[in-house]
Amino acid sequence: MGDHSHGSPEDSGTVAKADDVAQDRFPDPGLPPHRPRLADRDPRAAKRHERQVALLFTISIIGTLFFFVAYFVLGQLGDMSFAELRVQNAALGLGTAFAMLGIGIGIVHWAKTLMPDHELVEERHEIRPEADRKDAQEIIDTVLDESGIKRRPLIRNTLIGAIALAPIPAIFMFRDLDRTGNTASEMIDSLRHTMWDTGVRLTRDPSGTPIKAADVQIGSAFHVIPEGLNEAEQPLNEKAKAVVLLMRMDPKEMNVSPGREDWNVDGIVAYSKICTHVGCPIALYEQHTHHLLCPCHQSTFDLANECKVVFGPAGHALPQLPIEVDAEGYLVAKSDFHEPVGPSYWERG
Amino acid sequence: MKALSKKRRHPLAAVALLLFGLLITGSLYTAAGNIQEAKAAETSTASQSDIEEGGKLFVANCATCHGKNAEGTNDGPSLIGVGAAAVDFQVGTGRMPMQMQGPQAQVKPVQFDDEQISQLAAYVASLGAGPAIPDEQYLDTSEGDAAHGGTVFRVNCAMCHNAAAAGGALTRGKFAPTLTGVEEKHIYEAMATGPQNMPVFNDSNITPTEKRDVITFLKTIEANGSAGGAALGSLGPVAEGLFIWTAGLGIVIAFTIWLTSRPS
Numbered sequence: 001m002g003d004h005s006h007g008s009p010e011d012s013g014t015v016a017k018a019d020d021v022a023q024d025r026f027p028d029p030g031l032p033p034h035r036p037r038l039a040d041r042d043p044r045a046a047k048r049h050e051r052q053v054a055l056l057f058t059i060s061i062i063g064t065l066f067f068f069v070a071y072f073v074l075g076q077l078g079d080m081s082f083a084e085l086r087v088q089n090a091a092l093g094l095g096t097a098f099a100m101l102g103i104g105i106g107i108v109h110w111a112k113t114l115m116p117d118h119e120l121v122e123e124r125h126e127i128r129p130e131a132d133r134k135d136a137q138e139i140i141d142t143v144l145d146e147s148g149i150k151r152r153p154l155i156r157n158t159l160i161g162a163i164a165l166a167p168i169p170a171i172f173m174f175r176d177l178d179r180t181g182n183t184a185s186e187m188i189d190s191l192r193h194t195m196w197d198t199g200v201r202l203t204r205d206p207s208g209t210p211i212k213a214a215d216v217q218i219g220s221a222f223h224v225i226p227e228g229l230n231e232a233e234q235p236l237n238e239k240a241k242a243v244v245l246l247m248r249m250d251p252k253e254m255n256v257s258p259g260r261e262d263w264n265v266d267g268i269v270a271y272s273k274i275c276t277h278v279g280c281p282i283a284l285y286e287q288h289t290h291h292l293l294c295p296c297h298q299s300t301f302d303l304a305n306e307c308k309v310v311f312g313p314a315g316h317a318l319p320q321l322p323i324e325v326d327a328e329g330y331l332v333a334k335s336d337f338h339e340p341v342g343p344s345y346w347e348r349g
Numbered sequence: 350m351k352a353l354s355k356k357r358r359h360p361l362a363a364v365a366l367l368l369f370g371l372l373i374t375g376s377l378y379t380a381a382g383n384i385q386e387a388k389a390a391e392t393s394t395a396s397q398s399d400i401e402e403g404g405k406l407f408v409a410n411c412a413t414c415h416g417k418n419a420e421g422t423n424d425g426p427s428l429i430g431v432g433a434a435a436v437d438f439q440v441g442t443g444r445m446p447m448q449m450q451g452p453q454a455q456v457k458p459v460q461f462d463d464e465q466i467s468q469l470a471a472y473v474a475s476l477g478a479g480p481a482i483p484d485e486q487y488l489d490t491s492e493g494d495a496a497h498g499g500t501v502f503r504v505n506c507a508m509c510h511n512a513a514a515a516g517g518a519l520t521r522g523k524f525a526p527t528l529t530g531v532e533e534k535h536i537y538e539a540m541a542t543g544p545q546n547m548p549v550f551n552d553s554n555i556t557p558t559e560k561r562d563v564i565t566f567l568k569t570i571e572a573n574g575s576a577g578g579a580a581l582g583s584l585g586p587v588a589e590g591l592f593i594w595t596a597g598l599g600i601v602i603a604f605t606i607w608l609t610s611r612p613s
Binding site (some may be wrong): 086 | 504509520521523525543545547548554573574576578607608611
């Protein structure tokens with residue numbers, strides 16, 4: 001063997017050298033010797049394999065029959081208990097699995113043990129990079145020359161025009177998937193407004209019953225929808241923007257910024273439930289740490305600091321809904337949100 | 350050993366090994382599940398108890414953190430006004446007395462008997478008005494409406510406790526525990542008092558009847574189990590992904606090795 005310490009591309013030192021072949025090549029190891037299989041040598045083994053393959057196919061047949069037994073005999077959907085349904089599901093799955101696996105394993109076993117196993121050598125074609133490249137170049141040149149695209153600019157220009165125009169109908173078809181008839185600016189504008197407005201009562205989700213300020217004790221969390229949402233034209237679309245989480249904390253623990261002093265009612269605060277990252281509903285409220293956690297990407301908002309982001313990918317604080325108490329003692333919104341709810345978008349600014 | 354080493358090249362050895370591995374994993378999983386299902390002993394509802402006895406128990410077991418008159422210290426909150434339900438939940442599930450300071454109190458074997466718990470509850474209830482231990486009528490799941498309870502659960506509880514009530518992670522080591530195997534009374538008390546970092550769901554937010562519906566829903570899904578086979582902890586894509594990446598891919602790899610191996 002060669003000297004390991006002085007390897008070079010010509011003489012790696014680790015490969016045994018063939019005497020008279022060029023030194024930058026590995027010697028062709030050739031094919032391993034053909035080894036006859038058990039079934040080739042012993043007719044009894046061949047017979048055994050035959051029976052095994054037939055058995056596997058029979059298992060497949062039994063699997064299919066088992067499926068039908070499970071499907072029709074074990075019961076019909078609607079008059080089954082959950083426990084019976086589970087048993088039937090498992091039986092259907094097992095039947096299908098055996099039906100498929102029996103065929104698959106049987107065929108492979110057949111091919112491996114009984115079908116002819118002579119080795120075939122398919123030579124790889126010779127690699128000629130320069131010649132191949134030249135051939136390809138020639139084909140392109142011929143196409144350019146014979147099509148006359150260089151000599152006939154009229155054809156070339158009309159073709160470019162046709163290709164440029166052809167996709168435009170698709171734009172209109174996609175545009176007309178929207179049947180609301182709103183202009184682009186109206187659609188963007190709809191992101192800025194929700195159902196909340198001056199005097200709209202805060203009601204419980206999903207019952208729609210109004211909430212009295214006295215009902216909200218420190219540490220509690222209410223899931224809130226605007227009054228009348230269940231009767232709205234598009235309740236889910238409206239809900240997606242208007243859902244609010246109502247919480248009460250000790251007013252002493254709250255840091256209220258100037259201009260927001262009258263947005264809470266004695267520590268009762270309402271914040272949009274839509275995460276400002278990608279819009280998941282945030283409702284994982286921890287009453288002692290005052291943290292709101294988004295379950296999707298772990299954005300964490302600090303309720304004590306007006307829902308500023310303290311962790312995670314969210315871009316800005318949750319919008320606060322200014323609230324007050326009406327004459328009957330129910331909580332109502334003072335106005336809509338002062339900023340768009342949910343994730344950022346280009347026009348949000 | 351010699352016989353074993355002879356047989357290990359047998360074409361079925363790989364299959365046998367795979368089946369053996371799956372069998373062991375399966376039985377371990379079942380065993381772990383059974384241990385989890387083992388429930389704490391039945392506790393009876395607190396009756397009229399001796400507040401004085403409760404006070405003595407309190408001074409001996411709770412005052413270190415909660416203060417001699419339950420006024421609270423740096424190590425524990427004030428218990429004035431938390432009500433009998435909070436004591437019955439915290440002590441009745443073994444969360445209190447707390448084993449050690451940490452992100453949240455963990456469930457452990459219950460430290461007091463039923464009489465002592467009701468005495469402690471009576472003492473704390475005497476300090477200030479708070480949620481009481483619920484009436485039996487609100488714990489009777491045969492009366493509840495599981496479908497309505499499911500709606501209330503999905504709006505108010507599912508974000509932390511998981512849609513299948515399997516529990517979930519919160520921030521910095523805190524977590525919402527699984528609700529499987531929790532007593533009806535303790536579920537009710539948790540909603541009414543908001544233990545640890547759980548928000549309070551008082552009777553004006555979720556009415557006692559709705560609380561009963563929620564409990565009925567939880568007990569129904571617990572009794573029904575998963576209709577689609579193994580739920581893998583109902584943890585969603587993490588558990589399911591782990592299973593298919595190990596078991597599913599393992600089977601695929603085993604088949605490819607078998608496909609390309611030379612027959613004997």
